[in-house]
Amino acid sequence: MNNHMKVLFIFLDGIGLGVNDPEINPFAKVEMPNLQGLLSSNKLLLDTIITNSTDRIKFDTSRATLLALDAGLGVDGLPQSATGQAALLTGKNVSAEIGYHYGPKPNQDVAAYLRNGNLFSSLANLGYKSTLLNAYPPGYFSAIQSGRRLYSAIPLAVVSAGIPLKTLDDLQNGQALSADFTAQGWRDRLDLPDTPVLTPRQAGERMAALVNDYDLAFFEYWLSDYAGHSQDMQTALTLLQTFDLVLGGILENWNDQEGIILITSDHGNMEDLSTRRHTANPVPVLLIGDQKLRSDFATELIDITGVAAAVMRIIRRADL
Numbered sequence: 169m170n171n172h173m174k175v176l177f178i179f180l181d182g183i184g185l186g187v188n189d190p191e192i193n194p195f196a197k198v199e200m201p202n203l204q205g206l207l208s209s210n211k212l213l214l215d216t217i218i219t220n221s222t223d224r225i226k227f228d229t230s231r232a233t234l235l236a237l238d239a240g241l242g243v244d245g246l247p248q249s250a251t252g253q254a255a256l257l258t259g260k261n262v263s264a265e266i267g268y269h270y271g272p273k274p275n276q277d278v279a280a281y282l283r284n285g286n287l288f289s290s291l292a293n294l295g296y297k298s299t300l301l302n303a304y305p306p307g308y309f310s311a312i313q314s315g316r317r318l319y320s321a322i323p324l325a326v327v328s329a330g331i332p333l334k335t336l337d338d339l340q341n342g343q344a345l346s347a348d349f350t351a352q353g354w355r356d357r358l359d360l361p362d363t364p365v366l367t368p369r370q371a372g373e374r375m376a377a378l379v380n381d382y383d384l385a386f387f388e389y390w391l392s393d394y395a396g397h398s399q400d401m402q403t404a405l406t407l408l409q410t411f412d413l414v415l416g417g418i419l420e421n422w423n424d425q426e427g428i429i430l431i432t433s434d435h436g437n438m439e440d441l442s443t444r445r446h447t448a449n450p451v452p453v454l455l456i457g458d459q460k461l462r463s464d465f466a467t468e469l470i471d472i473t474g475v476a477a478a479v480m481r482i483i484r485r486a487d488l
Contacts, residue, residue: 172296173461173482174427176379176418177386179256179322180411181249182393184436184449185214185236192442194404200412202419206232212452226466231424233462236450238471239435243269246446249393250274252434252472253321257286259476273318282321287476288329291384296483298384300326301375303334303344305358322388340364343378345371348391349414368410372417379427383483396437397444404438422456428465428482429456432475461485 188211190197195212203212208229210216217236221227227234239247241255243263248271254262258281263269266277274282291298300323311317323333334344339351340363346354349371354363366374379385389411395404422429431454436447451472455462464485465478 172383173485174379174382175384175479175482176375176422176427176429177384177479178429178431179253179386179388180392180431180433181388181390182396182435182437182446183212183433183451184239184439184447185212185217185452186436186439186447186449188213188215193439194401194408194441195439197401198405198408200408200415202412202416206419206454206456207234212454214449228459228462230459231456233453233455233466235453235455235466235469237432237453237469237474239433239451240448241471241473243267245269246448247435248272248446249434250278250321254278254281255473256432256434256475257282257288257321257325259287259473261473272320274321274324278321279324282325283328286325286329287384287479288326288331288386290476290480291483292329292331294484296383297381298329298386299331299378299382300333301345301378301385301387303336303339303346305354305360306336307358309333309335320390322386326386336360336363342374345374345378345387347389349389349410368413369417372414372419373421374417375414376418376421384479392438396439396441399441399444401441404441419456424457424461427457428461430454430465430475430479431456432472434472 186193188196217227239252241261241263248269250271250273251263251269262278262281270278288298338344349368350366351363352365354360391407395407433451436449440447455465465482469478
């Protein structure tokens with residue numbers, strides 16, 4: 169299986185497409201030059217699609233495609249993390265099948281879907297190589313083993329596919345990234361003072377380099393969801409500025425002909441700091457890469473349950 173496409177899947181937890189109101193939406197307030205450069209100077213707002221697109225679902229530029237996807241999936245109530253992430257990773261409308269949205273961590277019903285086949289295991293069964301780029305600190309593994317902590321949906325899917333989670337050693341050896349991109353938090357909050365710290369741009373460069381070892385490289389950024397729940401505008405702005413620098417490092421080292429960068433989410437939250445709750449806003453799917461690849465990815469993509477199949481389609485594209 170040579171010369172097939174690769175996918176860098178960046179999952180931003182709790183990011184919806186919100187209104188153009190800088191009082192409540194950090195995406196309306198902050199300047200993100202790398203992201204806005206992809207979107208013809210537009211911001212990551214619902215207005216970008218509504219104002220610039222004839223079909224009000226998709227907005228295309230020379231290097232990027234922005235779509236707005238339904239995260240509610242026809243189920244009453246606000247979408248939640250466990251069922252939303254399970255829908256992204258399994259391609260199934262888990263909320264509809266179990267009859268409710270659930271989160272943040274998977275319960276028995278949601279976990280069964282993740283263990284019974286997901287994007288990572290499907291790729292492994294076909295001989296493709298995937299990974300979760302996040303490193304986890306020693307305390308995380310001991311808490312999981314003791315039962316004091318449960319896996320969230322994404323690491324549960326990864327370990328269910330027989331793929332090991334990355335460790336402190338991987339982070340120190342340059343084979344992983346920390347949840348905050350730079351690993352400063354590992355020094356400040358986890359009392360691991362020897363952890364190498366990256367600049368955001370270096371983190372992006374590392375992410376782009378690590379994709380070359382895999383068909384699918386996945387990164388989970390959950391700090392955005394925390395900022396939304398805390399209704400902390402300054403933290404949200406800082407996180408978005410950091411992410412934009414990371415994105416710049418990725419873009420400078422990405423060959424658009426070799427694959428797709430996919431940025432998406434499970435539900436809205438941080439785009440509306442007027443509430444601590446999740447939102448009913450559509451979630452963005454931002455695709456970066458060759459126009460034909462982006463078009464292939466977006467085919468029949470209506471809601472978040474279509475993402476897993478679209479990733480598989482791109483990766484298998486050259487082998488079919």
